[in-house]
Amino acid sequence: MPSESRLSIVGIGPGNPGSMTLRARRMIKDADFVVGYRRYLDLIQPLLKDKRVYPGRMGGEVERARLAVELLDDGSVALISSGDPNVYGMASLALEIALTSVDPSRIEVVPGVTAFSAAACRAGVVFRDSLAVVSLSDLLTPWEDIWRRVRLAASMGMPLALYNPRSSRRDWQLSEALEILKNAGRGGRTVVVARNVSRKGESIRRSTVDEMLHDAGEIDMLTLLIIGGEQGHVSDGGISIAGVGPGSIENLTHEVVEKVRSATLVLGAEMHLECIKEIIAGEVFTGAGSREDRQVQRLERAVCELENGGLPVITVGGDPSIFSAAGRYIGMGRSLGMLPGVSAFSAAAARAGAPISNDFALLSGSVPPEKLSALADAGFSMFLYNASAYTIKSISDWLPGSRPCAVARDVTRRDEILEVCRASELGDLRLDGSRYTLVVSGPGSRIRDGMIVASRGYEKKYCV
Numbered sequence: 001m002p003s004e005s006r007l008s009i010v011g012i013g014p015g016n017p018g019s020m021t022l023r024a025r026r027m028i029k030d031a032d033f034v035v036g037y038r039r040y041l042d043l044i045q046p047l048l049k050d051k052r053v054y055p056g057r058m059g060g061e062v063e064r065a066r067l068a069v070e071l072l073d074d075g076s077v078a079l080i081s082s083g084d085p086n087v088y089g090m091a092s093l094a095l096e097i098a099l100t101s102v103d104p105s106r107i108e109v110v111p112g113v114t115a116f117s118a119a120a121c122r123a124g125v126v127f128r129d130s131l132a133v134v135s136l137s138d139l140l141t142p143w144e145d146i147w148r149r150v151r152l153a154a155s156m157g158m159p160l161a162l163y164n165p166r167s168s169r170r171d172w173q174l175s176e177a178l179e180i181l182k183n184a185g186r187g188g189r190t191v192v193v194a195r196n197v198s199r200k201g202e203s204i205r206r207s208t209v210d211e212m213l214h215d216a217g218e219i220d221m222l223t224l225l226i227i228g229g230e231q232g233h234v235s236d237g238g239i240s241i242a243g244v245g246p247g248s249i250e251n252l253t254h255e256v257v258e259k260v261r262s263a264t265l266v267l268g269a270e271m272h273l274e275c276i277k278e279i280i281a282g283e284v285f286t287g288a289g290s291r292e293d294r295q296v297q298r299l300e301r302a303v304c305e306l307e308n309g310g311l312p313v314i315t316v317g318g319d320p321s322i323f324s325a326a327g328r329y330i331g332m333g334r335s336l337g338m339l340p341g342v343s344a345f346s347a348a349a350a351r352a353g354a355p356i357s358n359d360f361a362l363l364s365g366s367v368p369p370e371k372l373s374a375l376a377d378a379g380f381s382m383f384l385y386n387a388s389a390y391t392i393k394s395i396s397d398w399l400p401g402s403r404p405c406a407v408a409r410d411v412t413r414r415d416e417i418l419e420v421c422r423a424s425e426l427g428d429l430r431l432d433g434s435r436y437t438l439v440v441s442g443p444g445s446r447i448r449d450g451m452i453v454a455s456r457g458y459e460k461k462y463c464v
Contacts, residue, residue, distance in 0.1 A: 243341020
């Protein structure tokens with residue numbers, strides 16, 4: 001096995017080449033071999049010239065992961081995953097297999113734009129302080145576990161993103177999930193029905209839980225549902241809100257790079273503008289005063305720029321739909337276009353390894369420890385944004401002690417902090433300040449070679 005060969009588990013985003021990050025494209029370009037599901041490889045055909053390509057079938061995830069590791073004997077490999085590798089993707093399986101024979105320093109998980117954030121940005125939906133992400137497929141997860149997670153999220157009033165809502169063989173799970181939501185008093189909640197997001201044939205419509213119980217329409221495995229969240233007004237032109245990812249410019253998508261380069265005015269926080277300064281050609285504006293004052297000033301300045309014939313772009317960290325300032329801009333009643341980005345949870349998960357076993361919850365702000373405990377007991381992986389050192393230490397006793405965790409701050413930036421440990425050891429970490437992202441992995445996960453590896457439920461198909 002050549003010492004210089006590398007395995008890159010690459011998230012290519014939801015489908016449109018513009019939603020792929022610069023790093024994802026570079027990892028594919030630098031690879032000698034490219035392995036992936038045939039449908040996903042079709043999405044990146046222009047990047048596969050002069051590559052030895054190994055297309056696979058649906059259901060052949062184990063075969064592809066093993067092949068990717070075997071090919072390292074002859075060169076570097078890019079193992080392709082749609083969206084983000086940690087979100088129902090190839091990260092956990094590939095890491096579990098690779099770490100039996102490959103040094104972890106030669107393995108990289110390359111995060112990508114997830115399908116639910118791409119759909120939310122297209123529909124103008126933002127999540128203020130929480131989101132539960134659940135797959136309704138019971139191929140790898142018992143339905144009882146899925147039912148329990150949907151019910152818990154509904155009882156907590158959390159917005160929901162539902163993957164794999166219905167297939168030709170599974171035509172009843174969606175109805176049961178909708179009944180759970182209705183019984184929890186959420187029958188009138190808006191449902192965004194997004195199909196083929198960022199791909200040919202994209203369609204996005206709105207319904208409600210009650211309406212879908214009577215007519216779900218043409219919903220299949222290419223459809224994603226978002227229930228709840230704050231609904232905004234979408235505009236393809238005018239003012240754009242661009243997600244600039246967690247820090248490194250390599251985590252920007254191509255469409256964000258093009259939008260920023262062509263902008264006459266780029267607005268945002270200093271730390272975000274500093275990370276992308278090399279691609280800014282126009283004027284910049286940050287604002288003054290409190291955070292709320294600066295946000296109001298940015299929007300007002302962007303409106304003036306637009307009215308004067310300019311092209312303003314407001315930047316936010318991570319992804320606009322996930323706990324960002326985009327929620328405040330939308331709350332000001334403006335029609336805005338949102339460009340998705342790699343979120344903080346995706347970046348933290350990639351640096352920690354593969355901590356998401358299956359379904360997961362995103363949380364921000366002051367979260368009662370009882371809520372974290374209930375979500376962990378239901379089998380969710382969890383990401384707590386904007387956590388302080390004090391918060392992390394105080395909630396450690398509420399989490400399953402053996403559950404692997406990661407604490408991250410400034411991921412992909414110069415002063416990156418990343419600590420991997422068990423929940424029982426969180427109180428012993430030497431942390432200070434705030435702005436941490438706490439990662440709590442799913443059940444069945446473990447720490448191997450300093451990385452978190454969570455099982456997706458493929459135990460019946462392979463043994464490592």
